[in-house]
Amino acid sequence: MKNPCMSALILAITLALPACAPSTKAVMETSQSAVALRSFQQRAFDTTDKEKTLRTVISTLQDLSFVVDKADLELGTISATKLSGYQLRMTVTVRPRGETQMLVRANAQYMDKAVEEPKPYQDFFISLEKSMFLTAHQVD
Amino acid sequence: MRSRYLAAIAVGCSLLTLGGCATIPKDALVLTPDSLERRQLQTRRIDGIGESNLLSAAAGVLQDIGFNIDESETRLGVIVASKDRSAVTGSQVMGTVLLALIGAYKDFDKTQKIRVSLVTRPFVGQDGAAVPNTSLIRITIQRIVRNTSGQVTRIESIEEPAIYQEFFDKLSKSVFLEVQQI
Numbered sequence: 001m002k003n004p005c006m007s008a009l010i011l012a013i014t015l016a017l018p019a020c021a022p023s024t025k026a027v028m029e030t031s032q033s034a035v036a037l038r039s040f041q042q043r044a045f046d047t048t049d050k051e052k053t054l055r056t057v058i059s060t061l062q063d064l065s066f067v068v069d070k071a072d073l074e075l076g077t078i079s080a081t082k083l084s085g086y087q088l089r090m091t092v093t094v095r096p097r098g099e100t101q102m103l104v105r106a107n108a109q110y111m112d113k114a115v116e117e118p119k120p121y122q123d124f125f126i127s128l129e130k131s132m133f134l135t136a137h138q139v140d
Numbered sequence: 141m142r143s144r145y146l147a148a149i150a151v152g153c154s155l156l157t158l159g160g161c162a163t164i165p166k167d168a169l170v171l172t173p174d175s176l177e178r179r180q181l182q183t184r185r186i187d188g189i190g191e192s193n194l195l196s197a198a199a200g201v202l203q204d205i206g207f208n209i210d211e212s213e214t215r216l217g218v219i220v221a222s223k224d225r226s227a228v229t230g231s232q233v234m235g236t237v238l239l240a241l242i243g244a245y246k247d248f249d250k251t252q253k254i255r256v257s258l259v260t261r262p263f264v265g266q267d268g269a270a271v272p273n274t275s276l277i278r279i280t281i282q283r284i285v286r287n288t289s290g291q292v293t294r295i296e297s298i299e300e301p302a303i304y305q306e307f308f309d310k311l312s313k314s315v316f317l318e319v320q321q322i
Contacts, residue, residue: 051215051216054216055216055217055261058216058218058259059259059261059278062179062182062257062259062278062280063171063175063178063179064168064169064170064171064175065175065178065280065297066257066280067220067255067256067257067280067281067282067297068211068218068220068257068259068280069210069211069220069257070211070213070220071211071213071216071218071220072213073213073215073216080257081255081282082168082282082297083282083283083284083295083296083297084168084295084296084297085295085296086165086168086295087295088164088168108164108169110162110163110164110168111162113162113163115164117163119166120164120168120169121169123168123169123170124169126170126171127169127170127171130171
């Protein structure tokens, strides 16, 4: 390691890597608390029809140019991927909430990062509301 | 020499930072006027066949054009299929050959993975009730193209109207065969 430039290069890479590419640390990693995440990743709709809600989620995802990866009525989950110069993957789950509502939760990853800011989820639920013909209620 | 190293370090660091911190495009989950146009392009109403028979007929078309089924949930009207095919085009290969003549090398597109999701749902009439034996079917198609070095060169939705038209033409024939039990 006589070359000072080489040392500088290795040092720079070593400094840059931990910030952007943790390895196994990524398995359990999240930038926010579960409560904070859920506050913008989930909404309640005034319906008890799980199948119809799931079908509407699918058609909303298709409206947004997604291709479905997986769908499961029993579990109430849909996963889909959008390719548009980038890769955006979403999983949406639907389950009953109380006697009168369905709870819809979404989580997304953009390229190799979790989407953990509220705005994209607000956009998604606005799109979903239009197809559901129902209001998406904030859940606390 | 030293400044070249420093430049390389600077570029390397900015690439690492960008790669790790890119954020989702603003309009990624927003419905646009284009969304409605695409919906019309990708959707057809099929009369005279129930939803589950329509799914069988559609699965038949996917097989006719060489797709393999990856996933299906008939209770939600979903079939997901894909195929791996060559992405080699004459013009790109010619470009690589011409560059090779002057001693340069350029990768060209080699393989593509094409994915399609096919979704049916009951057609609901003006009165809000499902019309018997009438369904809507919508397909969305996307592909990932890799070059001779295995790098991703294209990652896109396929939106050529002719492709959807051809699929639905084939589907009409398949629905006819399904209804006739041929």
